[in-house]
Amino acid sequence: MGCVNEREQNGPEVCWPIGQTLALCRGCVNFPEAHTTLAFISVFYDWNWPEAKRHFQKALDLNFNFAPAHYWYSLYLLSVERNSEDAIREGTKALELEPLTAVQYSLMAVVYLNAGRFEEALRSAEMAVLLDAGSFLSYRYLGLSLAILKRFNEAIEALQTAASLSSRHHWPLADLCWVYVVTGNTRAAQEIYDELVERSGAEYISGFFLGCAAYSLQHHDKAFEFLEKAYEQKDGLLLVSRTWPAAQPMKNDPRFKALVEKIKFPSSELL
Numbered sequence: 001m002g003c004v005n006e007r008e009q010n011g012p013e014v015c016w017p018i019g020q021t022l023a024l025c026r027g028c029v030n031f032p033e034a035h036t037t038l039a040f041i042s043v044f045y046d047w048n049w050p051e052a053k054r055h056f057q058k059a060l061d062l063n064f065n066f067a068p069a070h071y072w073y074s075l076y077l078l079s080v081e082r083n084s085e086d087a088i089r090e091g092t093k094a095l096e097l098e099p100l101t102a103v104q105y106s107l108m109a110v111v112y113l114n115a116g117r118f119e120e121a122l123r124s125a126e127m128a129v130l131l132d133a134g135s136f137l138s139y140r141y142l143g144l145s146l147a148i149l150k151r152f153n154e155a156i157e158a159l160q161t162a163a164s165l166s167s168r169h170h171w172p173l174a175d176l177c178w179v180y181v182v183t184g185n186t187r188a189a190q191e192i193y194d195e196l197v198e199r200s201g202a203e204y205i206s207g208f209f210l211g212c213a214a215y216s217l218q219h220h221d222k223a224f225e226f227l228e229k230a231y232e233q234k235d236g237l238l239l240v241s242r243t244w245p246a247a248q249p250m251k252n253d254p255r256f257k258a259l260v261e262k263i264k265f266p267s268s269e270l271l
Contacts, residue, residue, distance in 0.1 A: 032066040035059035039069075043076050044236030049266050052076055070094040071107050079239040080265055084115040102132030109141035113148070114243040121145040136166035140175060147179045148245055155179055170196055174209035178246040181216040193217055206230065208237040212246040215253075224255050231259060238263060 029035070039055035042048045056076065059069040071094040078087035091111040098104045105128035112121035122145035128138035143158035156179055162172035173192050180189035193213045196205050207230030214223035230238055241247050242260060250256040 030062070032059040032063040032069055035062065036066065036069045036072060039076070040072050043072070043080065044239065045234050047234060047239075047263060049080055052080075065097055067094040067097040067101075067104065070097070071104065074111050075107075078111055078114050079243070082242075082265075087111055088115060088117075100131060102128045102135055102138055105131065106135065106137040106141050109145060113141065113144060113245070114240055116243075118145060118148045122149060134165065136162040136169060136172060138162075139165065140172045143172070143179070144175055144245065147175075147182070152179060152183050156183075168195075170199070170205045170209060174206075174213050175246070177213040178216050186217065189213075189217060193219075206235055206237050207233060208235050208241060209246075212244070212250075215250050216246065220253070223250070224253075224259075227256075227259055231262060 029038075035055040035058045039052045039059065042052035042055060046052075053076070056069060056073040059066060060073070063069075070090045074087045074090035074094065077083045077090060088111060091108045095104050095108055105124045109121045109124040109128065112118070112124060121141065125138065125142035125145050128135065129142055132138055139158045139162035143155045143162060146152075146155035146158060156176065159172050159176045159179065163169065163176065166172060173196060177189045177192040177196075180186070180192070196210060196213065199205055200210065207226040207228075211223040211226035211230060214220075214226055227238075237244075238259075241256075242251075242265075247256075
C-alpha cells in the first residue's frame with residue numbers, strides 16, 4: 001500500500017516503476033499476488049496489454065480464488081478491451097470470493113458504472129456504504145451512481161461526505177465539480193476547480209480529472225493541456241476515459257479522439 005501513498009505525492013511516473021522493481025526483486029513470481037501486481041502495473045502504467053493479460057492469467061492459474069486478480073482483470077477487460085460481459089463476470093467472481101468486503105462492492109460499482117449499468121452500480125455502492133460507512137470510496141461511487149440517475153441532491157450529499165471522509169481527496173472533489181456543472185452551480189464548480197489547480201502545484205492531482213473538470217467549465221484548451229500531461233505521465237485513469245461519465249462531453253472533440261488513439265487500445269471500438 002506504500003506505493004499508493006507515493007503515487008499521491010509523486011504521480012504514476014515515479015510510483016509504478018518502483019513497484020515493479022520491488023515485485024521482481026522480492027522473488028515472488030510464483031505467487032498470485034506478485035502476478036496481479038505486475039498485471040496492474042502493465043495495465044495502468046506500462047500500457048502493455050499482452051503482458052498484462054499474461055500476468056492476470058498466470059495469477060488465476062496459481063490461485064483461481066484470489067479475489068483481487070478477478071477484480072483487476074475485470075477492470076482491464078472493461079476499460080481496455082471493452083468487454084463488459086466478461087468484465088462483469090470477473091467482478092462478480094471477486095464478490096463471491098469476498099462477499100463482506102466493502103471495497104469489493106465499491107470496485108464493482110466502478111465496473112457497472114463504466115459498463116453503463118447504473119442501477120446495478122447504485123446497488124453495489126449502497127452495499128459498500130452499508131458494509132463500511134467510513135469509506136470515502138463507498139460514498140464516492142454512491143454519489144456518482146446517484147448523479148447519473150439524476151438524483152442530484154442525494155449525489156451531492158454523498159460526494160460531500162466522500163470529500164469530508166477523505167480530507168478533500170481530489171477524486172470526489174473532481175466528481176463534485178462535474179455534478180455542480182451539470183446542475184448549473186458553476187460558481188461552486190469553479191471554486192473546486194481552482195482549488196485542485198492550486199493544489200496540483202504541490203501534490204499529485206490526476207491530469208485526467210483536472211482535464212474533465214476544466215472541460216466541463218468550458219476551459220477546453222486548458223483541459224487538453226492537463227490531458228496531454230496525463231498522457232505523458234501515463235496516468236492510468238486515462239484508461240477509463242472512453243466510458244467515464246465526466247469525460248463524455250469531450251468525445252466529440254477531435255483532440256480527444258487523437259488522445260485515445262495514442263493510447264493504442266487493442267479494442268476496435270475507439271470511443
